[in-house]
Amino acid sequence: xxxxxxxxxxxxxxxxxxxxxxxxxxxxxxxxxxxxxxxxxxxxxxxxxxxxxxxxxxxxxxxxxxxxxxxxxxxxxxxxxxxxxxxxxxxxxxxxxxxxxxxxxxxxxxxxxxxxxxxxxxxxxxxxxxxxxxxxxxxxxxxxxxxxxxxxxxxxxxxxxxxxxxxxxxxxxxxxxxxxxxxxxxxxxxxxxxxxxxxxxxxxxxxxxxxxxxxxxxxxxxxxxxxxxxxxxxxxxxxxxxxxxxxxxxxxxxxxxxxxxxxxxxxxxxxxxxxxxxxxxxxxxxxxxxxxxxxxxxxxxxxxxxxxxxxxxxxxxxxxxxxxxxxxxxxxxxxxxxxxxxxxxxxxxxxxxx
Numbered sequence: 001x002x003x004x005x006x007x008x009x010x011x012x013x014x015x016x017x018x019x020x021x022x023x024x025x026x027x028x029x030x031x032x033x034x035x036x037x038x039x040x041x042x043x044x045x046x047x048x049x050x051x052x053x054x055x056x057x058x059x060x061x062x063x064x065x066x067x068x069x070x071x072x073x074x075x076x077x078x079x080x081x082x083x084x085x086x087x088x089x090x091x092x093x094x095x096x097x098x099x100x101x102x103x104x105x106x107x108x109x110x111x112x113x114x115x116x117x118x119x120x121x122x123x124x125x126x127x128x129x130x131x132x133x134x135x136x137x138x139x140x141x142x143x144x145x146x147x148x149x150x151x152x153x154x155x156x157x158x159x160x161x162x163x164x165x166x167x168x169x170x171x172x173x174x175x176x177x178x179x180x181x182x183x184x185x186x187x188x189x190x191x192x193x194x195x196x197x198x199x200x201x202x203x204x205x206x207x208x209x210x211x212x213x214x215x216x217x218x219x220x221x222x223x224x225x226x227x228x229x230x231x232x233x234x235x236x237x238x239x240x241x242x243x244x245x246x247x248x249x250x251x252x253x254x255x256x257x258x259x260x261x262x263x264x265x266x267x268x269x270x271x272x273x274x275x276x277x278x279x280x281x282x283x284x285x286x287x288x289x290x291x292x293x294x295x296x297x298x299x300x301x302x303x304x305x306x307x308x309x310x311x312x313x314x315x316x317x318x319x320x321x322x323x324x325x326x327x328x329x330x331x332x333x334x335x336x337x338x339x340x341x342x343x344x345x346x347x348x349x350x351x352x353x354x
Contacts, residue, residue, distance in 0.1 A: 057210055058168050058183065065170035066279070067183075069117075070245030072163040078244040079163075081221045081237060086158045091220075095234060096160040096187050097152065098219050099207065103129055104148045108212055110205035117249065117257070119166065119184045119206040127205050136189065136204070161190040164203060165238075165245060169279055171286065178283050182209050182238045209238070247272045 058065065074083040082095040102108035110127040114120060129148055133140045139154045164186040171178050189202040216234035223231050223242060237243070249257040262268045 058170055058179075058181070059172060059174070062170045063173050064282070065168060067251040068167045068169065068247055068275070068279075069249040070165050070167065071188075071248050072165060072243050072245040074161050074163070076244050077225075078242065080225075081223050081242070082163065083161070084222070088152050092222075093219075094157055095163075095221075096157045097155055098215075098234070099185075099187070099212065100150075100155060100157075102212075102215060103127075104150060108207065108215065110207060113186060113203040113205055116255065117203075119186075119208075121206070121208050132205070136202070156189060159189050159191055160187045160204075162188040162201070164188060164248075165243075169283075171282075178286060180241065184209055185212075185238075247275050250275060 072079045072082065074080065084094060085092055086094060088097055099108060103110050106129075110129075110132070111119060111121055111125045112127055114125070130140075132138075133148065133150070136156065138150060138156065141149045143149045165182050166184040167180060168183050169178075169180050185207045187204050189204055190199050191202065192199050213235050216238070217236075219234045221232060221234050221237055222228055223237065232240070232242075247258065254261070258268055258271050262271050
C-alpha cells in the first residue's frame with residue numbers, strides 16, 4: 001500500500017511540474033495578445049489636451065432625463081455640411097473622412113453597432129480596424145509598423161448618406177438648467193446590390209462624442225451655401241444643434257423603435273411630433289414661459305369649476321338680499337306727501353312765504 005501511495009504521489013508531482021513548465025508560455029502568449037489589442041485601441045490624446053477641452057458629461061444624479069435617437073439625412077440642406085466635400089480639398093474634408101482617418105491612426109476608438117441598435121462603450125465592444133475594412137470591402141495597404149493606409153479615393157465617403165445620433169435631454173437641478181447634448185454618433189453606409197437597385201443601410205460603428213469632441217473642435221466646417229468660409233468647427237456644429245434630424249427611436253421600457261409600434265407612416269409622423277412636443281412642453285414649463293397642454297387643460301378645468309362655484313355663491317347672495325329686503329317693514333305714506341315709518345316722528349315741510 002505504501003508503494004502504491006508513493007507511486008501516486010510521484011506521478012502527481014511529475015504532472016504538476018509539467019503543468020508548471022507548460023503554463024508560462026501559454027500565459028505569455030495570452031498577455032502578448034492582450035497587450036497587442038490594447039496597443040491597437042490606445043488613444044494617444046494626452047491628458048493635457050483633454051484638460052484643455054473639458055467635456056460636459058451628463059450628470060448621473062439628474063432628476064429628469066430622456067434619450068432620443070435621430071437620423072440625419074445628408075441630402076437635407078442643414079446637414080450638407082457633414083457630407084461636402086466628398087473628396088478632401090486641402091484641409092477641408094467631410095465628417096466621415098475626418099473620423100475614419102483618426103480611427104486608422106488609433107486616435108479615435110470606434111465601437112461595434114449591436115443588433116439592438118444601442119451603443120455599448122466597453123472594451124469588449126471595440127472595433128478592430130482591419131476587420132472593419134475587410135467587412136465593408138474597403139481597399140487598404142499595410143505600411144511600416146503595421147499601420148493601415150487607405151487612399152482617400154478608396155474611402156466610401158460618398159456612400160455615407162446619413163448618420164444616427166443620440167441626444168440626451170436632461171434637467172440639472174443643481175444649476176436649475178435644461179440641457180440638450182449629443183452623446184453618440186454612428187455613420188450609416190448606403191449601398192445598392194449588384195443585381196438590384198434597392199438600397200441597404202449599414203450602420204458602421206458608434207463613436208462616443210465626449211471622446212471625439214476635442215478632435216472635432218480642431219476641424220472647421222462650412223455651414224452656409226452663401227458664405228464658403230469655415231465659420232465653425234464640427235464640435236460647434238453639433239453643440240449648437242445646427243443639424244436637422246427626425247426621431248426614429250427613444251429609450252423606452254419595451255426597447256422598440258417608433259416604426260415597430262406604429263402601424264403606418266402617418267402614425268410614425270404623429271408619434272414623432274408627439275415626442276417633440278413633450279420635450280418642448282417640459283423645457284418651456286420649467287420657468288413658466290408656457291405650460292404643457294395637460295397642465296393647461298387641468299388649470300382651465302379648475303378655473304371653470306371656480307367660476308361655477310363663484311356664480312352659485314353670487315346667486316345665493318342675491319337671493320338672500322332680496323329675501324331680507326322683502327322681510328323689512330315698509331314705510332307708510334302720509335297725506336302731506338311725506339313718509340311715515342313705524343315708531344318714528346312725523347316730518348313736515350313748510351314753505352315760507354315771500
